[in-house]
Amino acid sequence: MSEPGYEQARDELVEVVRRLEAGGLSLEDSLALWERGEALAKTCERQLAGARERIDQALSVTEEDVAEV
Numbered sequence: 001m002s003e004p005g006y007e008q009a010r011d012e013l014v015e016v017v018r019r020l021e022a023g024g025l026s027l028e029d030s031l032a033l034w035e036r037g038e039a040l041a042k043t044c045e046r047q048l049a050g051a052r053e054r055i056d057q058a059l060s061v062t063e064e065d066v067a068e069v
Contacts, residue, residue, distance in 0.1 A: 003038075003043055003067055004043065006043075006044060006048075006051075009040045009043040009044050010040075010048070012036075012040055013037055013040040013041060013044065016037040016040065017037065020033055020037070
């Protein structure tokens, strides 16, 4: 199964939190949702870190270009 995109993972994480906060779930269901939420949060963190790295690289290239002028 492929990893969801950032927006999809974020939206699903919001739904997981909503369901956990609503309560009424069995312990087993709550644990399964919690584990899914943790996995989704890690996915979001990885993708945000990757985006940050790309931004930093782009800024680095731009700064190098300005320094050469």
